[in-house]
Amino acid sequence: MSAPRTPELERLTLGFIPLLDAALPIIAREAGFFTDEGLEVALSRENAWSTLRDKVASGLLDGAHMLSPLPLAMSLGLSRAPCETLAPFILGRGGNTIVLSRRWSEGMDDIVEDRDPRDNARRFAARLHDHRGRPPRLAMVYPYSCQHYQLREWLASADINIEHQVVLGALPPPRMVEALENDEIDGFCVGEPWGSLARYRDVGRVVASGAQLWPAHPEKVLGVTASWALRYPATLAALIRALHKAGQWLGASPDHARRALGWLELPPYLDRSIEHLESLAPDAPPAWQCLVGDPRPTAEIMSHVAEHLDQHMRESGRVLDMRTLSTCYSPAHFDAATHQ
Amino acid sequence: MPQPLKVLLVDDEIVRAAMVEEALANEGHEVICRLQAPTSLNEMVARHQPDVVIIDMESPDRDTLDSMSLLNRENPRPVVFFADQHDPETMQAALKSGVSAYVVDGLVPGRVKAVMEVAIARFESFQSMRRELDQARTQLAERKRIERAKGLLMKHQDCDEPQAYRMLRKLAMDRGQRIGDVANNVIDILEQLEKGR
Numbered sequence: 001m002s003a004p005r006t007p008e009l010e011r012l013t014l015g016f017i018p019l020l021d022a023a024l025p026i027i028a029r030e031a032g033f034f035t036d037e038g039l040e041v042a043l044s045r046e047n048a049w050s051t052l053r054d055k056v057a058s059g060l061l062d063g064a065h066m067l068s069p070l071p072l073a074m075s076l077g078l079s080r081a082p083c084e085t086l087a088p089f090i091l092g093r094g095g096n097t098i099v100l101s102r103r104w105s106e107g108m109d110d111i112v113e114d115r116d117p118r119d120n121a122r123r124f125a126a127r128l129h130d131h132r133g134r135p136p137r138l139a140m141v142y143p144y145s146c147q148h149y150q151l152r153e154w155l156a157s158a159d160i161n162i163e164h165q166v167v168l169g170a171l172p173p174p175r176m177v178e179a180l181e182n183d184e185i186d187g188f189c190v191g192e193p194w195g196s197l198a199r200y201r202d203v204g205r206v207v208a209s210g211a212q213l214w215p216a217h218p219e220k221v222l223g224v225t226a227s228w229a230l231r232y233p234a235t236l237a238a239l240i241r242a243l244h245k246a247g248q249w250l251g252a253s254p255d256h257a258r259r260a261l262g263w264l265e266l267p268p269y270l271d272r273s274i275e276h277l278e279s280l281a282p283d284a285p286p287a288w289q290c291l292v293g294d295p296r297p298t299a300e301i302m303s304h305v306a307e308h309l310d311q312h313m314r315e316s317g318r319v320l321d322m323r324t325l326s327t328c329y330s331p332a333h334f335d336a337a338t339h340q
Numbered sequence: 341m342p343q344p345l346k347v348l349l350v351d352d353e354i355v356r357a358a359m360v361e362e363a364l365a366n367e368g369h370e371v372i373c374r375l376q377a378p379t380s381l382n383e384m385v386a387r388h389q390p391d392v393v394i395i396d397m398e399s400p401d402r403d404t405l406d407s408m409s410l411l412n413r414e415n416p417r418p419v420v421f422f423a424d425q426h427d428p429e430t431m432q433a434a435l436k437s438g439v440s441a442y443v444v445d446g447l448v449p450g451r452v453k454a455v456m457e458v459a460i461a462r463f464e465s466f467q468s469m470r471r472e473l474d475q476a477r478t479q480l481a482e483r484k485r486i487e488r489a490k491g492l493l494m495k496h497q498d499c500d501e502p503q504a505y506r507m508l509r510k511l512a513m514d515r516g517q518r519i520g521d522v523a524n525n526v527i528d529i530l531e532q533l534e535k536g537r
Contacts, residue, residue: 140407172403175400267511
């Protein structure tokens with residue numbers, strides 16, 4: 001055992017999108033786990049995944065809370081110039097819900113343990129079959145996201161034609177509930193707390209859960225560019241250890257979970273626009289969100305994402321390169337940081 | 341004289357948008373502005389078929405634009421424009437001033453770059469003007485509250501003044517509120533927190 005090396009960087013900035021699974025970096029900052037590792041970390045709230053992506057790629061941010069497919073999409077040069085990016089730590093699993101407006105979800109089941117999410121998909125398909133006029137508009141958060149793929153799988157499970165029977169688009173998470181309220185969209189797939197907020201405000205019903213479709217699937221990761229990781233290896237290790245401690249602390253007692261919700265309420269994190277934050281039980285249905293699971297990434301657990309990205313690339317004559325996949329989700333950085 | 345381009349400008353800073361619009365129009369381009377219009381961006385792009393979209397980098401609408409290139413089966417399919425492969429200087433300037441650009445397939449990069457440079461220059465001069473503008477527009481009392489909120493954020497978030505101001509602006513944008521209202525909210529929460537300590 002050698003003592004951890006001093007981080008090369010003392011001050012750094014991580015980007016995040018206001019979501020429940022930004023909890024670990026927020027806890028690490030508020031409870032002092034970053035400071036314990038010799039890091040002064042500022043958290044920068046970003047308005048869009050594409051902006052967060054560009055800021056990480058260009059070095060304006062040192063790293064960020066990222067959708068789990070984003071580091072791979074960035075490495076492959078999908079939707080912007082290629083930028084090799086790593087996902088050395090899993091920040092959360094599950095938490096996505098598919099919500100339909102009250103009108104479209106009439107007569108559908110609430111999501112509980114023993115409900116098959118395909119039942120509601122079949123009801124949606126039947127309604128679409130009889131529907132005349134403009135197809136319903138469904139939003140997800142970003143093209144390369146679990147939300148997009150889970151929504152597609154849910155629709156496909158009832159043989160809904162995604163090209164013709166619905167219109168897909170992207171909106172940032174904090175805009176979803178408002179867009180549904182204003183009738184700009186008819187449904188969405190989004191991470192917590194935005195799905196349960198729609199239910200809380202009674203503007204929509206949760207008709208399927210990402211955790212049912214892809215159980216325990218990594219939803220958010222820490223993302224840093226490969227060149228950043230190469231330049232600041234001890235800083236990365238310190239970051240990983242601090243986040244790991246934050247996860248262990250969060251899982252240690254219900255009182256810690258309550259304190260964490262209190263921090264999430266602070267500006268500029270999730271703030272008080274989310275009025276039901278105090279009543280949230282993230283690990284309960286329909287979100288089944290897990291913020292304290294095994295944070296160690298591997299390429300194998302990303303197989304759902306790999307499949308979708310591969311399929312997408314084949315449409316333009318490319319294939320997913322397995323070496324890029326395994327570099328991106330390599331557990332090596334986690335192992336090195338936690339075993340020294 | 342090169343062919344004029346059709347530029348869609350997405351910016352909720354009314355003064356800045358006017359500056360960019362004027363500058364691009366002077367170059368002979370046709371500019372369509374989208375401020376905080378209720379129309380969806382998808383529909384605007386489909387209706388106007390712009391050659392270039394210039395958008396505030398901090399706009400929450402960026403993900404909508406990004407997804408169009410992947411999800412739209414037919415034209416238009418705007419693609420985010422990156423000068424970074426060939427032209428790191430323009431890219432850095434764009435990032436610093438907060439300009440993002442999307443182009444419709446097939447447009448010559450040089451022509452996009454010219455439009456971007458005009459936008460970058462206006463965004464930059466707006467940045468330096470902003471402080472004075474804000475002071476002129478904002479009531480004294482509101483300004484005091486914003487200062488107080490900034491101070492609390494600077495202390496709590498350990499950040500500098502411009503960063504604290506950006507946080508307030510972002511919160512205001514996200515919530516569609518005035519910055520003064522957001523400042524009140526921030527003061528409310530952080531003062532309670534300080535009392536509790």
